[in-house]
Amino acid sequence: MNTLTAQNHLPGFADPVHDAQRVFRAVLAAMARPTLAQPILGLAPLQTPAPLGRVAGAVVLALCDEQTPVWLDKRLGRGSDVCAWIRFxxxxxxxxxxxxxxxxxxSSPSAAPRLADLAQGTDEEPHLSATLLIDAVGAHPIGAFTATGPGVNGGETWDGAGLPGGFLSQWEANRAGFPRGVDVILAGANEVRALPRTTKLAGHENRSA
Incomplete structure (x- = not known):
């Protein structure tokens, strides 16, 4: 473990139990209503070491514990600050x-691993699949999609901002393995969106991977 520094001691939740529950409820709401933004406000004094965004950091604090093996992309893991903050x-x-x-x-859509490279779970234990959290602050639209499936009222249109290029084909393969498969959470500046593995996306992308 890296030695903790003052930077690694940047504050987490002011009220760990209450704030974690509040963020957890927002993530659950996002999972229940795929692609629709769910606000996460009032995070002060939470601070995250760069380049980890505040909402992404709040989701980590709410969903991860000592039982959660966590992978970071190269940009997040290159320095000790983010690693030590999460551990602490x-x-x-x-x-x-x-x-x-x-x-x-x-740390960004372009840094996201391919869904097929993440833990898929098994038919008997689908809960052992991975959740992919993408920091989507400032992300650009990648296409025009319509989401359908559980939790979607008819069909929701969405521009896919926060998803990596080439995502649609990955997502189709991910859904084909149900009940196995990866769930995706997108962390914006003040909100989260989610794509549970049960959601179908149709449409087109403006750019490729």
């Missing part, structure tokens, strides 16, 4: 390979 506030174990993680964190 959650006790989570950091892993080197994305396939060994139950929670994978990407």
């Amino acid at each position: 506030h959650t006790g989570a174990r950091l892993v080197e390979r994305p396939e060994d993680a139950l929670f994978a964190i990407a």
Whole structure:
């Protein structure tokens, strides 16, 4: 474990129990209503070491603990600050390979691993699949999609901002393995969106991977 520094002691939740529950409820609401933004406000005094965004950091604090193997992309894992902050506030174990993680964190859409490279779970234990968290602050639209499936009222149109290029084909393959498969959470500046593995996306992308 890296030596903790003052930067690694940047504050987490002001009220760990209450704030974690509040963020957890927002993530659950996002999972229940795929692609629709769910606000996460009032995070002060939470501070995250760069380049980890505040909402992404709040989701990590709410969903990860000492039982959660976590993978970070190269930009997040290159320095000790993000690694030590996550260890200090959650006790989570950091892993080197994305396939060994139950929670994978990407600092941007372009840094996201391919869904097929993450833990898929099994038919008997689908809960052992990974969740992919993408920091989507400032992300650009990648296409025009319509989401359908459980939790979607008819069909929701969405521009896919926060998803990596080439995502649509990955998502189709991910859904084909149900009940196995990866769930995706997108962390914006003040909100989260989610794509549970049950959601179908149709449409087109403006750019490729």
